[in-house]
Amino acid sequence: MNKNKQNIETVSWKVCGMRDQKNIYDVLTLDPDYMGFIIYPPSSRFIEKQDVSFLEEKWPDTVKTKRVGVFVNEDESTILAYAKKYHFDVIQLHGTEPPSLCESLKTKGFEVFKVFGIKDEFNFEALKPYEAYVDYFLFDTKSPQHGGTGETFDWGVLEQYSSTKPFLLSGGLSLENIKNIRKLDHLPCKGIDVNSKFETSPAFKDIEQLKSLAEWVKSINNKK
Numbered sequence: 096m097n098k099n100k101q102n103i104e105t106v107s108w109k110v111c112g113m114r115d116q117k118n119i120y121d122v123l124t125l126d127p128d129y130m131g132f133i134i135y136p137p138s139s140r141f142i143e144k145q146d147v148s149f150l151e152e153k154w155p156d157t158v159k160t161k162r163v164g165v166f167v168n169e170d171e172s173t174i175l176a177y178a179k180k181y182h183f184d185v186i187q188l189h190g191t192e193p194p195s196l197c198e199s200l201k202t203k204g205f206e207v208f209k210v211f212g213i214k215d216e217f218n219f220e221a222l223k224p225y226e227a228y229v230d231y232f233l234f235d236t237k238s239p240q241h242g243g244t245g246e247t248f249d250w251g252v253l254e255q256y257s258s259t260k261p262f263l264l265s266g267g268l269s270l271e272n273i274k275n276i277r278k279l280d281h282l283p284c285k286g287i288d289v290n291s292k293f294e295t296s297p298a299f300k301d302i303e304q305l306k307s308l309a310e311w312v313k314s315i316n317n318k319k
């Protein structure tokens with residue numbers, strides 16, 4: 096058992112890769128903790144593939160879901176410009192961004208998720224320079240596309256995680272495989288990030304599937 100077992104109060108959940116206005120409002124009724132928007136032009140989920148000017152307005156105060164801008168190796172001035180335009184609360188860095196960028200974004204008041212891709216092995220020492228400047232690490236499946244592949248990685252690799260910094264799990268999470276997350280209960284796994292396995296088409300989420308996920312998250316949190 097990992098020596099850094101924590102009493103995680105609740106499982107947070109993030110729905111990523113949103114773009115369609117009605118679909119976004121439908122998902123918001125389920126009250127996810129985070130909603131992600133892909134700011135990476137090569138992605139099929141790049142938000143500006145369609146008109147998203149409605150996102151230039153803030154949501155009503157009753158909506159607690161935080162907006163996450165997902166970037167891949169973007170420069171800071173571009174990140175800040177998008178963050179201002181779309182009111183991002185959180186910046187998710189999905190490339191090979193340095194700790195200095197995380198530090199700078201934290202200093203400016205953003206929550207920061209730094210993503211690391213894992214396949215069959217991972218050198219967790221690589222996380223140390225980032226620890227002071229991120230809110231969560233996010234572990235995803237390593238791929239040339241950087242994310243959104245729908246593929247899972249071997250969660251057994253996480254048994255080597257020895258930090259107390261909480262992390263989020265992603266990479267091909269579905270209603271079927273998500274139940275195995277309980278095997279990570281002894282690690283500081285704070286939440287899940289879902290994307291392509293909950294889609295009917297790129298950037299369009301299946302509300303019925305997400306309702307089932309929301310119920311599952313609620314049931315886990317009620318037991319904690």
Ligand SMILES: O=C(O)c1ccccc1N[C@@H]1O[C@H](COP(=O)(O)O)[C@@H](O)[C@H]1O
Pocket residue numbers: 111112131133135138139140141165167189235240241242243244245246265266267268288289290291292
């Ligand atoms: O979704 C994308 O197209 C994407 C592109 C570039 C970087 C990240 C992207 N999405 C992130 O990928 C993970 C896992 O997604 P999936 O469940 O495997 O489809 C998730 O964190 C998204 O935020």
